[in-house]
Amino acid sequence: MESTYNDFSKIQSQTISGTWDMVIKSCDKMIDNIKSKNERLSKLNSNENPNVIRILDIGSSHGRNSIMPINLIISNVLKQFPSQCFEVYHEDLPENNFSLLFxxxxxxxxxxxxxxxxxxxxxxxxxxxxxxxxxxxxxxxxSFSASHWDIYNDSFHYDKVSIGIIYKERSKEYKKYCIDNLYKNFSLRAKELKKGGIFLVTIINENECTNVENDSLYQLFCLFKTLWREIANENLISFNEVEKMAIPINVYKKDEVYDAIKLVETDHQLKLVTIEQNVQKFSDSHSLFLSDQEKSEILFSTMNAACESSLKNFIKGDQNTKDSLYKLFISKFLNHIKVSPLINIDYLFSYYSIIFEKIC
Ligand SMILES: C[S@@+](CC[C@H](N)C(=O)[O-])C[C@H]1O[C@@H](n2cnc3c(N)ncnc32)[C@H](O)[C@@H]1O
Known part of the structure; x- marks a missing residue:
């Protein structure tokens, strides 16, 4: 993630607001579990919990959006246990700018x-x-807006016209790969949790009712590819590099999410508490009275802040080469949308919010 993420992540922040009821509900559940554990163990005064409470934030980026849910969790715990000690762990890929996070x-x-x-x-x-x-x-x-990110895989993340895949059809192999991926993520969290601990995750999923043509992100990702091809036409980057460029996100299908949940429930002590599906629209977080050009710019800045480091990985050469080519791409995009902005920007994506509990 580049330095702009904290300033251009209103869409991701809206995903957290859209899941707020679940943050409250899951936090209450964690507190109830801690209280019952303490009562079982030593009949402790319920105003004290002798153990440090540890919170793990997966895919934190630069941290601004993580502050909201952590504030809620910590303040709700403090109402019950006023002298509670906490440790908060923010996790992201090694290349994340952790100085900005701190x-x-x-x-x-x-x-x-x-x-x-x-x-x-x-x-x-x-x-x-x-x-x-x-x-x-x-x-x-x-884990908010992170668990659908994958490690780039040539066989599954390539699309002819777009740098991001919005799948309608799946090969058997890709389906299995998607279930395995989610299962791996869920089982690792199951191991890390204490008994009575909570896992709250949001995952982008395929909304079967939506056409690809109405999908604002797909429009945007197609334009990304077109503009990078233009740069290749100018011999500034090879076609080979551009063809491979992809955002390695899996847009999970409903049955894949449910299959992975079933598997983790069978193999680990993780139990599904609640699952909800939400649709996120551009108009949830931005005024619809903006012009198409303004909306295109906002959508671009948001997706760019989230995807820039991923895309730069596909560009060969030193950091200066990557940065200057990327700068050129940004200026091409901004010039392009002055003449032909993206249109009908509203539907962004559909996502599942899932609460798990580690059972005793
Ligand atoms: C869209 S940002 C979400 C940031 C923040 N959670 C929020 O809600 O605004 C996705 C984050 O996931 C991180 N990410 C992607 N793949 C990852 C992986 N395999 N391990 C850890 N972090 C990963 C990215 O680096 C990025 O910071």
């Missing part, structure tokens, strides 16, 4: 660290397809 958590006036002097925060630079912390150590793990 600055955000330290300097943001609404940061959760203002809630008590017993809150410690750390960062983990590792892929969430690995186990990130010791087994049975986490009370609450959440």
């Amino acid at each position: 600055k955000e958590i330290s300097d943001n006036e609404n940061s959760y660290i203002k809630l008590s002097n017993q809150i410690y925060f750390y960062a983990i630079g590792n892929s969430f397809y690995n186990q990130l912390v010791p087994s049975n150590s986490i009370d609450y793990v959440f």
Whole structure:
């Protein structure tokens, strides 16, 4: 993620707001579980919990959006256990700019660290397809707008006209691969959680009622490919590099999500608490009175902040080459939409919000 993510992630922030009821519900569940565990173990005074509460934020990027749910979790716990100590772990890929994350958590006036002097925060630079912390150590793990990201796979993430795949048809192999991927993510979180711990995750999914033509992200991703091909036509990048460019997101189908849930429930002590499907529209977070050009710019800035580092991985050469080609791409995009902006921007994506609980 590049330095712009915190400033251009209103759409992702809206995903968290759209899941707010589930954050409240899952946090209450975690607190109830801690209370019952304490009562079972030592009949402790319910105003104290002797254990550190650990929160794990998966795919944190630069942290601004993570502050909202962590604030809610910590303040709700403090109402019950006023002297509670917390550890917060923010996780992202090693190339994430963790300096920006630490600055955000330290300097943001609404940061959760203002809630008590017993809150410690750390960062983990590792892929969430690995186990990130010791087994049975986490009370609450959440992953907003990150768990559909995959490691680029040539066989599945390539599309002729777009850099992002919005699949309507799946090969058998890709279907199995998608289920395995989700299952791996869920089972790792199952290991990391303490008994009674909570996992809240949002995952982009395919909305079978929506046509690809009405899909604003698909329009945008097709234009990305067209413009990179233009740069290849000018011999500034090879066609080979451009053809491979892809955003490695799996837009999961309903049956894949449910199959992965069933598998993890069978193999691990993770139990589904609630699953909800939501549709996210551009108009949920931005005024519809903007011009098509303004909307195109906002959508571009948001998706660009999320995809830039991924796309730069496909460009050969040193960092200067990557940065200057990317700058050219941005200026081409902005010039293009002055003349022909994206149209009918509204439908963005559909996503599942899922709460799991690790059972005793
Ligand atoms: C769209 S951002 C979401 C950021 C934040 N959670 C939010 O809600 O605004 C997705 C994040 O997932 C991270 N990500 C993608 N694949 C990952 C992986 N395998 N392991 C860890 N982080 C990953 C990206 O680097 C990026 O920071």
